[in-house]
Amino acid sequence: MSQPVPIEKKVLILGDAPDAGYVADELVRLGYQVAWVCAESAPRPAAPAEPALAEPALPQALAVYEGYTLTSLAGHVGGFVARFAGDGGSLELGAAALVVATGNERYLPQEYGLPLSSHVLTVAQVQRQLDAPRVTGAARPYRNQRMVILLDLAGETSKETATEALELALCIRQQWHAEVDVFYRNLKVDTYNLERLTRQMRDDGIVFCRYDALQMAQQEEGVALAYEEGELRADLLILPEQVRPRSDTPELAALLNVHVGEDGYFQDVNIRQYRPGLSNRRGIFFAGRCHLDGGPAEVRADAAHAAANVDALLGAGYLQPEEIIAHVDSAKCVRCLTCVRSCPHAAVEIADHENAVAARVVDLACRGCGACVANCPVRAIELV
């Protein structure tokens, strides 16, 4: 059996705020040296809520690099080397593990049909009106009016933006004393936070209306809506944005050699048992909205989960290979690359090894699945 390999407790986080910031907070609190690299300028994460008791987090435990984009990733778990390019030149960072927390993208679906106007606003636009200082009077025109929050108009609204829309509905009910109706097709109230929120919304007089077919028409003074159970006129129609995977996800996945699912988001590995947040590569983890759909509470919980995944791997200060791993007989290998392509965990590389250029299994990265053994045309690999 291979010997344990000592590692430095250094973690690299890729992504912009807030998802990446939550993970950085958690890892610093757990006592890790964290390098947070973001493509855009990002606010510094808040100080940890509770100081760590055993190993107090040092101020220098977190380094933030803004405006850098990943250009390559070499190495494996315990010894990754990432290279970046940015306005400030190139950057090279080493880490034992890596967390991807790049988030998602927002857009307004064209299928909504209605153009934005003074009577049709997005959730974000209404939120800005709510947040406007009272002295400007920005909120006054909306007081005591009838407002409709419209979910699921272009397919099911994501949980992330639906949660924002529902929270906004409660705010405008309480602050503007508006009559608020929430139209939905398929509202999933499957978390404690959402259940509590929707219960409070009903208690505060917000009406939930389920629709299958909906007709809308912009009028001079508002929007007319007709659905199976009747008609109503809204002074203000509020539309949530939709989310989708970031457009650079395939490119980043190729650099990291990790999988992307059919939905376009980073795909959690599903071998032996489902482990949320684990990629197909040992030592690379996903956190937040780059791999899940959820409201702020779920994103924060997932960041804590990602940090716990990292700690489960690196917490002991050394890495241990799996009990059964693959080994290549370099004398038999004909360098056909079949094993490099077929390894689901990116654990095989071609290397100059024992005075021969041949396939080589990286012990720490191998999960012992046997795929390479089954696929090698000259039977040069065995599990040991």
Ligand code: SF4
């Ligand atoms: S599949 Fe077999 S022969 Fe081909 S590179 Fe891998 S070990 Fe060598």
Ligand code: SF4
């Ligand atoms: S057994 Fe082979 S295919 Fe499976 S993880 Fe190890 S090197 Fe990759």
